[in-house]
Amino acid sequence: MATDIRPNGQTNGHTNGALKRVLRIAGVSGGVFDRFRSMQDLAKDPSIDVLFGDWISEISMTFRGNERATRDSDAERTAFEMSFVAALKPAIKDIAKNKQRVISNAGSCDPEALAKVVQQLVKDQGSDLKVSCVTGDDVTEQFKAMLKSGEKFPSLPSDIPIDQWGQKPVCAQAYLGGVGIAEALRHGADIVICGRVADAAPVIGAAMWYHNWGRDDFTQLAYALVAGHLLECSAYVTGGYYTGFKQELLYANNCTNLGFPIGEIEATGEFVITKEENAGGIVNIQTVTAQLLYEIQGPLYYNSDVTARFDGIKLTDEGQNRVRVTGVVGSPPPPTTKIGITARGGWQAEVHFFLTGLDIAEKVELVRRQTLESMGDYRKEFQTLTFNVTGSVPINPKNQASATVDLRIFAQSRNPDLMSAGTHKGVAPDTPSFGKWCIENCLQGYPGGTPAMDLRQSIGKPFFEYWVALFPQDKINHELHTFDGKTVPIPPPSNTRVYPRRQDSYDTALPLALDTWGKTVRAPLGHVVHGRSGDKSSDCNLGLFVRHADEWDWLRSLMSVGKLRELLEEEDKGKKIDRFEIPALYAVHFLLRDHLDRGANSSSSYDILGKNLCEYVRCKPVDIPKVFYDRGTI
Template identity: 45%
Template sequence: MTVTLTKPDTLRIASASGSVTDRRHGLGELAQDENIHFIVGDWMSEYNMTTRGGAKVKQNQESSEFETSFMESIEPALPSIAARGIKLAVNAGASDTKKLHDVLVQSIADKGLDLKVAWIEGDEVSDLLQQAIQAGEQFTNLTTGQKLSEWEFDPIYAQCYLGAWGIVEAFNQGADIVLCGRVTDASPTIACAAYYYKWSREDFDQMAHAFVAGHFLECSTYVTGGNFSGFKSIPGSGVDIGFPIVEINDNGEFIVTMQNGKHGIVTENTCKAQLLYEIQGPLYYNPDVVAVLDEIIIKQQGHNRVHVSNVKSLKPPPTTKIGITALGGFQAEVHYFLCGLDLEEKAALLERQVRHALDESLYHTLIFRKSGSCAIDPSSQDAATVDLRIFAQSRTEIALALENFFRPCTDTIMQSYPGATFAVDARQGVAKPYYEYFVSIFPQDRMRHICHVPFSKQQITIAPPSDTVPFVYEQPSYETKAPFDLEVFGPTTRAPLGYVVHARSGDKGSDANVGFFVRHADEWEWLRTVLTISKIRSLLGKDDVGNKVFRFELPNIWGKCNISPITNPLFDSDFGLILTAVHFLLKDHLDRGVASSSTYDVLGKNVAEYLRCKYVEIPNKFLSRGRI
């Protein structure tokens, strides 16, 4: 049964997707059952920006240029969207938004529905990039500091992140659905609020709040319990977590809530976790506004309702982020399994044998990585088994042909370690193309930002921002001011950091960010004092290869009051916390990023979980409160 939309006074926006692999039923359920004005969704990532762009350049007939899972999501939702007057803005066009538009319009016509569809052009900038390169302009990699002219790869595709105003114009022209190829993750949410409340392009404080609201929505259920370090406390079985909804006021302040009748939870902690995800510092950049996060207030207002306010703003930058794709070459991998005793020696023997059989000059990447460990007195053979991954990349496909890679890796098995076993499924051992990715910034005033309104035969050019402040490449990094006397907290026990500390991490290019925050007010002084840059390097262990580490704090309300959280441990329940988080940016930590990384954690999401399992000295009184 379709629920009638009653149009509440406060704008309500729901998120139906956070990635190309999100649950496809979300859009249909929200459109049918929730009392909302808009639905937003994101089917894009740095990975499919490279793969879809590369496929388009190579004219790969087996690859669609837009995200087909979006069509699987929206098809069952179209009747409800039409019947209830819900508007939709999505990132799904990838490298051919016009093609997606035509497919969707045909589907709407086949269903006999009356829905107007617009699409946004301008994110594809390969020709503009080449013009700039030929003119001698330099582009600096935001993660490595390398110049594009020094990059060993040849760019084949480039895509920029657009802002919200093309979507706003589409809604102004009467569009029900607006399709984007690559706007920023939060741009659809900003656009919905700006259109609904008729904000101007200079309403920066309002847009900064909507920007943060969009950040909460962009990963769908990450703010309602998905990817949450406190997942064990979430009500329900967790098999059907509800999608998030934001209620935005005309001043930009908003409440985070969620879909009715589902598992999941919205708390200060789930919101703090999502806020910390993928930020690069206290300044959060968007083509239309910069959100200043270091005084944000996040406060519970009821069951599954969290109020967010006090987001400051700066004028937007004259530039926006650009992702540049190059064909890196080809890659393949072989997996062996080691079991029981002497795992290090077994791995070393296999590596010597395989390297002896391979022509290492053929590969620019050749890595042997043992993952896992044998449990003490293991309860099963699986508990005693670990994976050894042999991963290779080469400029040429022939270097990874079966006779040059897979067979030399496996033909040594009869002379190898006791119990030598390789994965018999050889599909990963076959060469496949991979892409390198270079992230920089590009001037907005050179881009062709166009709102296409086919139903009224209009093409409307969207002007770039005129009042701007230059982008800051490196945001402030600092250790904590006035470190606290840790003796005040009393006796300690050596235990995993994650017993008492939440964390969330993510990727931007090859950078990994990770933010830590505590549950109780009196734990904050301990957290900020313990988590120094040197401590993070120590916890990273062998994963610290000496790259830059940036640190900053999202401060708390205690600094504005003459009340100590140590003497008043209930301060957080009396007044609410702002954030109390320590954030680290690990530069170039992910081995070139998701499209080309040789690591398992290509998206940086497990950096936080790795660091939470590392042992530190934790005050006993914190441990007595129970584990996260």
């Protein structure tokens, strides 16, 4: 049995039955809040070549971007994610011992500053690991110049031009690809600190370096893009958010320490998804399918380096916790990349009331009328003011908790005085405010009136608006800054392709009559259908898939755009819904355009990330063929 050989000549100990160089890359973070133990534990595994992690999101980018844009001097600009340093510190000695590479986007809006912090940390730990950083994602100046010259920057979700946004941008950040990361590794970096790179870019860059791929090796790059998409959310592909969690995780007592994922990427691009051996969780075709369908926009997945086609992807079970991915098709990248533009939206706050038992709708209406009367003409100063009820009271509830719902009054305003509850500088405590208007009616309120007693949420906190558009790659100053003081420019791709702004969308061809399968059972869709949903700005995607080949014709015939609108009921915003299929995965994918209220940064909804949409749709009753239902529910 031959072992893999790494670029530095060291073997990683992973056997394949034939001499085959395989990059083993581990996803150690899916967000700033992920479990810190991952990097320390995976650094102890000498078979892993690269540790990479995602430390940022659209929400964190807006906060960090505003921090950098509003600070007075470069010395104060530390708009990066310090949690990365906390995760890295206990792993440094093993990383050095095992000659691993580390790639992170935790530089956020200040990668150069974080690189200096990490270099000092490495030195303090007695290591000679070399730290480089990649910059260029901050395109604020280029964006403002283009805006001044008349560029419209239409929103990707809504197609509305940015001059109709009504907000003043403070910063703009482009999504970089993986070429700068590959160059950093080729120049000898052990740790690469990035700002806003695309989520999959670290995997693309690592694979380019390891396998010496060129920028026109589109098939291989497309595979790396898909691998990065599967790995970048850490445990999402090893059982996190998995709709089959009950039998395979919860009841199996396998749910408290899901393993972090590992990708094994071959020189052809084909790869296997697996996970830590000595941890819980599961990798199977269903968990990989769920993550594959997460946060995608259509059959084409665009990236700064390559475009990958998803609708021909195939998954093969290679044994316990091992799934092989094939069928990926690559083509040139577009000449543009995504850009995220941040503006200060104002202040937001909320107050909660608990309503119990009878007459819930009437009690809500009483609160609404009294609150609006208290506000008087001040109500005009709220951009957003909603009265939302969460939950419902069953017939003959068994306890008081099940008979209680939550009324959430949510407000946004550009006037800090109205949102301060007397805490804003220079504002007297008796100044009219949102919180006071909500609470002052309690004694003339509804039967059983009970507010949530922690009123800190009634005090306004800043929120940000986020605008997503496209930006030309040839206007980005993409650069590598090496550990030894060199600056290496990263040119934009020379081989690009212009794609239609909107992807193909279609209902299924030749749908079968829904009585084809005989008797049916009226039951929730999710009893036999898996799924995953998520957000991209204010777009929301929804992927649904079944477990067995003979269920595919039923799912594709049932789940048309019209049927989805029927299941959405009051959640249907009446906006465009795109649809496509991945037959080999028995999957139907929908993209609900501009469905979320402005996205996670400023949403007035609880479902700020679009992740609950899938569970809402799966709970809706449909007529399921009895032959499928009798196999056992998910």
